[in-house]
Amino acid sequence: xxxxxxxxxxxxxxxxxxxLVRDAGHDVVGATMKLWGGDSDSGCCSVSDVxxxxxxxxxxxxxxxxxxxxxDFERDVVDPYVDAHARGRTPNPCVECNRHLKFGRFLRRxxxxxxxxxATGHYARIEAVPRGWQLRRAVDPEKDxxxxxxxxxxxxxxxxxxxxxxxxxxxxxxxAAALGLRTAAKPDSQDVCFILGTGGGRTTFLGDRIxxxxxxxxxxxxxxxxxxxxxxLVTVGQRRGLSAGGGEKRFALDVDxxxxxxVVGPEHDLLVSEVRVTDMTWTQEALSPGTxxxxxxxxxxxxxxxxxxxxxAVAADVPLRRVAxxxxxxxxxxxxxxxAGLAI
Amino acid sequence: MGRQRRPGSLEAVxxxxxxxxxxxxxxxxxxxxxxxxxxxxxxxxxxxxxARQAKRWxxxxxxxxxxxxxxxxxxxxxTGGGTEADNMAVRGAPARRPGAVVCGAxxxxxxLRCTEALGGRTIPVDADGLVTPEAVVATLxxxxxxxxAVVSVMLVNNEVGTIQPLDEVAQAVRSTAPEALxxxxxxxxxPWLDVGERARQADLVxxxxxxxxxxxxxxxxxxxxxxxxxxLLLGGGQERxxxxxxxxxxxxxxxxxxxxxxxxxxxxxxxxxxxxxxxLVDGILASVPQAHETGRRDTKVxxxxxxxxxxxxxxxxLFLLDEAGVHxxxxxxxxSGATEASHVLQAMGLAGPQPHGSVRFSLGWTTTDADVxxxxxxxxxxxxxxxxxx
Numbered sequence: 219x220x221x222x223x224x225x226x227x228x229x230x231x232x233x234x235x236x237x238l239v240r241d242a243g244h245d246v247v248g249a250t251m252k253l254w255g256g257d258s259d260s261g262c263c264s265v266s267d268v269x270x271x272x273x274x275x276x277x278x279x280x281x282x283x284x285x286x287x288x289x290d291f292e293r294d295v296v297d298p299y300v301d302a303h304a305r306g307r308t309p310n311p312c313v314e315c316n317r318h319l320k321f322g323r324f325l326r327r328x329x330x331x332x333x334x335x336x337a338t339g340h341y342a343r344i345e346a347v348p349r350g351w352q353l354r355r356a357v358d359p360e361k362d363x364x365x366x367x368x369x370x371x372x373x374x375x376x377x378x379x380x381x382x383x384x385x386x387x388x389x390x391x392x393x394a395a396a397l398g399l400r401t402a403a404k405p406d407s408q409d410v411c412f413i414l415g416t417g418g419g420r421t422t423f424l425g426d427r428i429x430x431x432x433x434x435x436x437x438x439x440x441x442x443x444x445x446x447x448x449x450x451l452v453t454v455g456q457r458r459g460l461s462a463g464g465g466e467k468r469f470a471l472d473v474d475x476x477x478x479x480x481v482v483g484p485e486h487d488l489l490v491s492e493v494r495v496t497d498m499t500w501t502q503e504a505l506s507p508g509t510x511x512x513x514x515x516x517x518x519x520x521x522x523x524x525x526x527x528x529x530x531a532v533a534a535d536v537p538l539r540r541v542a543x544x545x546x547x548x549x550x551x552x553x554x555x556x557x558a559g560l561a562i
Numbered sequence: 563m564g565r566q567r568r569p570g571s572l573e574a575v576x577x578x579x580x581x582x583x584x585x586x587x588x589x590x591x592x593x594x595x596x597x598x599x600x601x602x603x604x605x606x607x608x609x610x611x612x613a614r615q616a617k618r619w620x621x622x623x624x625x626x627x628x629x630x631x632x633x634x635x636x637x638x639x640x641t642g643g644g645t646e647a648d649n650m651a652v653r654g655a656p657a658r659r660p661g662a663v664v665c666g667a668x669x670x671x672x673x674l675r676c677t678e679a680l681g682g683r684t685i686p687v688d689a690d691g692l693v694t695p696e697a698v699v700a701t702l703x704x705x706x707x708x709x710x711a712v713v714s715v716m717l718v719n720n721e722v723g724t725i726q727p728l729d730e731v732a733q734a735v736r737s738t739a740p741e742a743l744x745x746x747x748x749x750x751x752x753p754w755l756d757v758g759e760r761a762r763q764a765d766l767v768x769x770x771x772x773x774x775x776x777x778x779x780x781x782x783x784x785x786x787x788x789x790x791x792x793x794l795l796l797g798g799g800q801e802r803x804x805x806x807x808x809x810x811x812x813x814x815x816x817x818x819x820x821x822x823x824x825x826x827x828x829x830x831x832x833x834x835x836x837x838x839x840x841x842l843v844d845g846i847l848a849s850v851p852q853a854h855e856t857g858r859r860d861t862k863v864x865x866x867x868x869x870x871x872x873x874x875x876x877x878x879x880l881f882l883l884d885e886a887g888v889h890x891x892x893x894x895x896x897x898s899g900a901t902e903a904s905h906v907l908q909a910m911g912l913a914g915p916q917p918h919g920s921v922r923f924s925l926g927w928t929t930t931d932a933d934v935x936x937x938x939x940x941x942x943x944x945x946x947x948x949x950x951x952x
Contacts, residue, residue: 283876286901330951331881 632758
């Protein structure tokens with residue numbers, strides 16, 4: 219038996235995770251991170267979510283605490299998110315939240331408080347292998363969240379339990395209902411939590427924090443074919459808002475906030491032979507050059523075969539699609555996460 | 563003291579040092595409430611015998627509360643707690659006579675949020691957390707003094723325990739803005755000070771039963787002589803029109819019983835708990851390096867100790883103290899239960915970028931030497947452990 223601190227968001231997944239860890243015989247305490255927002259009761263980590271988490275903990279007979287990490291969240295997730303958009307990049311705040319908050323600040327606090335491990339309601343599997351721990355995709359392909367956990371290393375994997383990795387979402391909901399938990403039918407969280415909670419969407423959220431500047435939409439030959447209201451909101455690969463009515467479908471190939479231009483072209487111009495990455499992390503040891511891998515470049519994209527070389531993944535059979543700078547590029551071998559980096 | 567220790571009750575806690583959050587119910591209050599609840603009670607607004615009995619309990623309680631708070635029975639308005647009393651004062655005063663709202667920078671949120679909502683001003687405090695008469699005058703002069711409706715300065719601060727010089731504050735208000743009402747949130751004061759004496763110059767005084775051994779959800783606002791405030795709740799016109807809604811007769815009776823006992827015990831309680839508080843604070847300062855006491859001890863009530871520990875986070879300290887059986891608090895929490903940055907420490911110039919874990923130990927009528935012994939040992943051990951882990 220270990221002492222386990224379960225990160226309880228007030229949603230159904232982490233509720234059931236807490237129940238499963240308890241049932242496995244561990245000494246369990248639940249904790250909810252307050253990450254964003256003042257007194258308003260909407261969006262992520264609102265008072266009602268905390269109340270839900272606390273009530274579930276009561277129903278499970280475990281203690282529950284609230285950790286105020288709002289300063290950390292703002293510094294490590296929200297500010298970099300805004301800054302990345304200002305530079306025309308496409309950040310992935312959920313990945314950064316996992317890196318800095320759940321498996322950073324929260325894990326460190328758990329260890330300070332004498333816990334042996336943390337548990338979360340993510341859908342992925344951590345398994346012992348001869349030389350440590352490996353991170354695998356969840357059994358349920360619909361729910362697999364290994365992509366957003368891909369930054370974990372041995373230190374974190376050794377101290378983390380993911381009790382939902384072998385279950386499907388319907389099984390988790392059934393479990394919650396059988397336990398009579400008030401979160402059993404709660405809808406899944408959507409989109410970026412701190413924007414959802416602010417109201418008004420991404421444009422309002424960013425517009426309140428950085429100046430949004432109009433941009434020119436040009437072809438590769440430099441011919442202007444349109445304009446956008448806010449170049450900071452355009453993502454490489456995006457189609458919406460870039461095609462003139464009835465004409466050829468145009469996709470964003472490049473976003474340059476300095477010159478205020480979005481370069482567009484037909485879909486096949488998005489195809490590239492390699493993706494370059496930076497800030498690479500490895501779950502175990504680094505792959506040797508030339509290893510055959512699959513890469514996944516967004517949370518729900520299909521993995522594509524590639525060959526790993528330091529700093530880049532080269533397309534194997536089919537060409538890759540251009541990846542928006544700032545997105546996580548996750549390298550898999552089969553269903554095991556090897557590592558991850560950010561697209562340049 | 564021969565107290566019974568039941569699991570789940572405050573008295574089952576090995577060392578309950580969060581009396582400023584809520585203090586255990588006095589047996590007299592419980593008995594009085596059981597007596598009332600087991601006999602109905604009737605609705606005090608009615609005319610039959612059961613109603614008359616309820617009304618009798620209610621008015622006996624009003625006499626007791628008035629006696630203990632040094633006011634006339636007709637000046638006592640029963641409310642649903644301290645927050646409601648504060649709201650009635652701060653929002654009700656300008657609703658009656660339009661004007662600006664001014665409060666101290668370290669007020670409880672029940673006053674501060676009302677002041678913010680009304681676009682009011684705050685009076686800065688000095689490094690010890692005190693509102694000086696000079697600061698009051700300067701704040702009022704920055705407005706048009708004739709346009710100020712109410713000035714609210716708490717008698718005792720809930721986080722640090724600072725006693726405000728209310729007489730001087732009230733005199734400063736009278737001389738600068740004679741039309742303005744003076745309100746004091748005396749919620750934390752009752753067990754420690756003679757509120758009738760200390761708040762004699764205040765037009766409006768808030769108290770809350772569960773801070774002195776009464777039940778939660780009951781309080782009172784003293785509305786003295788010339789003062790007039792608009793009601794928050796309209797309806798049947800109970801409490802002389804100040805607070806509609808059938809009175810919580812049992813709760814009010816419990817509050818009166820607790821107030822009588824707390825008042826009678828004060829002369830014994832203050833020196834006894836003052837000694838325990840000195841022992842706790844001096845013991846921590848002697849055994850824990852880089853620990854600081856907040857505010858000057860001679861400006862604070864006997865039962866509140868506020869300490870800051872360099873390089874420690876409040877939430878971690880409180881978690882481990884809880885595990886060790888010591889219940890304390892950071893002094894300020896939001897509705898979710900998360901620990902919040904303290905506006906009180908900020909106003910005192912004590913909020914820096916370094917984590918400076920602050921803890922409030924608040925003692926009360928059930929506190930014993932054994933509680934202090936346990937807290938001393940736990941704090942020393944927990945701080946050492948957290949500093950090692952960092």
